[in-house]
Amino acid sequence: MHRQPEHVMTFLLAEMGTSGSLDGQQRIVVKGRFAPKNFEGILRRYVNEYVICNGCKSPDTILSKENRLFFLRCEKCGSGRSVAQIKAGFIARVGRRKAGT
Numbered sequence: 001m002h003r004q005p006e007h008v009m010t011f012l013l014a015e016m017g018t019s020g021s022l023d024g025q026q027r028i029v030v031k032g033r034f035a036p037k038n039f040e041g042i043l044r045r046y047v048n049e050y051v052i053c054n055g056c057k058s059p060d061t062i063l064s065k066e067n068r069l070f071f072l073r074c075e076k077c078g079s080g081r082s083v084a085q086i087k088a089g090f091i092a093r094v095g096r097r098k099a100g101t
């Protein structure tokens with residue numbers, strides 16, 4: 001699953017309504033206590049929404065940002081679709097590291 005850890009994290013945090021960060025190994029560190037089961041359910045939703053191709057069900061897709069919209073393109077069948085943007089607010093927190101550039 002070649003997806004940006006930041007994007008996965010943004011989705012996780014938005015869904016759980018909490019805050020967190022990525023550590024040096026690109027692992028997601030979440031504040032508060034959450035059962036692994038919660039993560040699984042949310043990750044599954046993430047995969048369905050942002051990874052799996054609607055046409056051929058392939059996970060070989062590329063997520064790109066075009067004109068402020070996230071666009072999912074399938075590498076297998078070539079079909080594409082726009083995907084919902086993750087709730088704002090958390091994005092600002094994640095993007096802070098790059099704010100100065």
Ligand SMILES: [Zn+2]
Nearest residue numbers: 053056074077
């Ligand atoms: Zn496809």
